[in-house]
Amino acid sequence: xxxxxxxxxxxxxxxxxxxxxxxxxxxxxxxxxxxxxxxxxxxxxxxxxxxxxxxxxxxxxxxxxxxxxxxxxxxxxxxxxxxxxxxxxxxxxxxxxxxxxxxxxxxxxxxxxxxxxxxxxxxxxxxxxxxxxxxxxxxxxxxxxxxxxxxxxxxxxxxxxxxxxxxxxxxxxxxxxxxxxxxxxxxxxxxxxxxxxxxxxxxxxxxxxxxxxxxxxxxxxxxxxxxxxxxxxxxxxxxxxxxxxxxxx
Amino acid sequence: xxxxxxxxxxxxxxxxxxxxxxxxxxxxxxxxxxxxxxxxxxxxxxxxxxxxxxxxxxxxxxxxxxxxxxxxxxxxxxxxxxxxxxxxxxxxxxxxxxxxxxxxxxxxxxxxxxxxxxxxxxxxxxxxxxxxxxxxxxxxxxxxxxxxxxxxxxxxxxxxxxxxxxxxxxxxxxxxxxxxxxxxxxxxxxxxxxxxxxxxxxxxxxxxxxxxxxxxxxxxxxxxxxxxxxxxxxxxxxxxxxxxxxxxx
DNA sequence: GATTTTTATGCCTATATTTGCATGATTTTA
DNA sequence: TAAAATCATGCAAATATAGGCATAAAAATC
Numbered sequence: 001x002x003x004x005x006x007x008x009x010x011x012x013x014x015x016x017x018x019x020x021x022x023x024x025x026x027x028x029x030x031x032x033x034x035x036x037x038x039x040x041x042x043x044x045x046x047x048x049x050x051x052x053x054x055x056x057x058x059x060x061x062x063x064x065x066x067x068x069x070x071x072x073x074x075x076x077x078x079x080x081x082x083x084x085x086x087x088x089x090x091x092x093x094x095x096x097x098x099x100x101x102x103x104x105x106x107x108x109x110x111x112x113x114x115x116x117x118x119x120x121x122x123x124x125x126x127x128x129x130x131x132x133x134x135x136x137x138x139x140x141x142x143x144x145x146x147x148x149x150x151x152x153x154x155x156x157x158x159x160x161x162x163x164x165x166x167x168x169x170x171x172x173x174x175x176x177x178x179x180x181x182x183x184x185x186x187x188x189x190x191x192x193x194x195x196x197x198x199x200x201x202x203x204x205x206x207x208x209x210x211x212x213x214x215x216x217x218x219x220x221x222x223x224x225x226x227x228x229x230x231x232x233x234x235x236x237x238x239x240x241x242x243x244x245x246x247x248x249x
Numbered sequence: 250x251x252x253x254x255x256x257x258x259x260x261x262x263x264x265x266x267x268x269x270x271x272x273x274x275x276x277x278x279x280x281x282x283x284x285x286x287x288x289x290x291x292x293x294x295x296x297x298x299x300x301x302x303x304x305x306x307x308x309x310x311x312x313x314x315x316x317x318x319x320x321x322x323x324x325x326x327x328x329x330x331x332x333x334x335x336x337x338x339x340x341x342x343x344x345x346x347x348x349x350x351x352x353x354x355x356x357x358x359x360x361x362x363x364x365x366x367x368x369x370x371x372x373x374x375x376x377x378x379x380x381x382x383x384x385x386x387x388x389x390x391x392x393x394x395x396x397x398x399x400x401x402x403x404x405x406x407x408x409x410x411x412x413x414x415x416x417x418x419x420x421x422x423x424x425x426x427x428x429x430x431x432x433x434x435x436x437x438x439x440x441x442x443x444x445x446x447x448x449x450x451x452x453x454x455x456x457x458x459x460x461x462x463x464x465x466x467x468x469x470x471x472x473x474x475x476x477x478x479x480x481x482x483x484x485x486x487x488x489x490x491x492x493x494x495x496x497x498x
Numbered sequence: 499g500a501t502t503t504t505t506a507t508g509c510c511t512a513t514a515t516t517t518g519c520a521t522g523a524t525t526t527t528a
Numbered sequence: 529t530a531a532a533a534t535c536a537t538g539c540a541a542a543t544a545t546a547g548g549c550a551t552a553a554a555a556a557t558c
Contacts, residue, residue: 038507050253052251053515122378129371129397135391136392137391137392138387138391140390145378154386158403252515272533284516287516303534499558501557502555502558504555507551508552509550510548513544514543515544524535525533525534527531
């Protein structure tokens with residue numbers, strides 16, 4: 001493999017995940033740590049990324065207002081959120097679900113975008129309230145302590161009275177055959193109402209959750225209009241979803 | 250996790266909550282408290298935040314409105330909140346308003362206390378959701394960006410359908426003659442509904458706000474059953490309130 | 499085409515950084 | 529004032545880094 005090629009790969013990995021570990025890259029590319037270290041050093045000198053102890057992080061990552069990792073895989077979630085943002089048009093009326101991926105989506109909404117956002121999530125509502133041109137409507141209800149979202153009859157009733165252009169939702173588990181599933185019954189009921197309230201439903205899901213399932217079913221995979229993952233749309237894992245007429249970004 | 254990522258996370262948390270506890274962060278990020286302590290020390294040296302005993306606070310929080318006043322005011326608010334806590338009995342159903350004083354109240358609720366709490370405030374709801382024995386119900390509605398509370402017809406309607414033992418409310422301005430006043434019309438409407446929904450209304454107010462007024466009136470001083478300030482109950486400033494049959498703590 | 503020079507890479511070693519733990523000092527709380 | 533929590537410091541283990549060196553490949557030179 002050419003040096004040039006290798007450095008390009010490193011850059012795209014940083015771009016995609018917002019951070020890399022030298023050891024990971026060395027193993028992936030099957031070269032010694034030293035070589036990767038030298039590559040990253042050069043890229044750092046060229047201001048293409050920022051080298052840090054043990055790895056490298058993308059330049060935008062440090063300066064931007066993007067809040068960073070609480071948990072593993074957050075960088076993938078940011079990548080997903082970036083793709084989701086492209087769907088948003090000025091003046092749209094949308095719903096945003098809870099979950100870390102949706103939260104990253106909210107954080108990336110540009111300040112000049114006019115939106116009306118409904119949400120059941122407390123953190124999402126908090127974050128949205130900092131956006132000057134976003135009208136935020138919080139759906140009330142009993143608060144689920146685990147998910148920090150409104151659940152229960154009141155939330156479902158309120159959702160039944162709205163219709164939004166897009167719903168951006170996350171899920172605990174996705175499977176092409178079993179559809180979207182969750183571990184919590186109450187959350188499933190609310191998500192059903194969310195999907196009902198949307199003209200189009202967009203699922204944000206890291207690849208880790210693909211082909212997994214749990215006890216309670218939210219909906220069939222057919223209820224999803226668009227799916228966004230951090231993977232390349234041509235990835236073989238996604239083939240089965242493409243067959244369901246789901247747009248993949 | 251890379252050190253830089255961790256520090257970014259800490260900064261974000263500080264920015265978001267204005268203050269953090271080292272122990273919380275350590276647990277969230279799953280590293281030792283020593284590591285967090287060292288990180289915060291570095292960030293403090295870089296002027297990215299201010300380290301305090303047991304945690305850190307955001308710079309904006311200290312600098313913006315004359316640092317010392319703010320810190321002292323916060324201590325006063327905590328003192329008020331501690332007194333308010335003593336009113337809470339196991340199993341009570343209460344309402345908690347937005348504002349920093351009410352937020353301190355929530356933070357001080359002991360883990361073993363069983364409560365059902367209604368609130369219009371997003372930060373209060375978030376904080377309450379961490380209390381294991383508190384059932385939290387968020388009142389939905391359009392979100393006021395300044396106060397991070399639900400306002401509008403939906404919120405008022407929802408409030409009209411509940412009756413709680415105590416409402417703990419804050420206010421922008423209090424005056425023995427003019428009553429409670431605010432600078433925002435919508436917020437006044439919601440507060441009226443809150444007072445209607447309560448058997449007893451408890452006002453939490455730092456002495457700084459006493460004998461001040463603004464454009465829109467929430468209610469007469471007679472609508473308040475109990476008032477809590479950081480002052481000694483015998484303080485002369487409070488005399489005029491005692492004459493209104495208001496319990497002072 | 500053969501030889502020299504340059505570049506890239508991997509390995510080794512000494513050094514530096516990061517992190518968790520132990521200890522005693524300090525601060526806060528009751 | 530006593531107990532609890534928090535802090536600073538030093539130490540040790542694990543990991544990361546920089547620089548030297550050898551080898552091999554690529555490029556330049558003769």
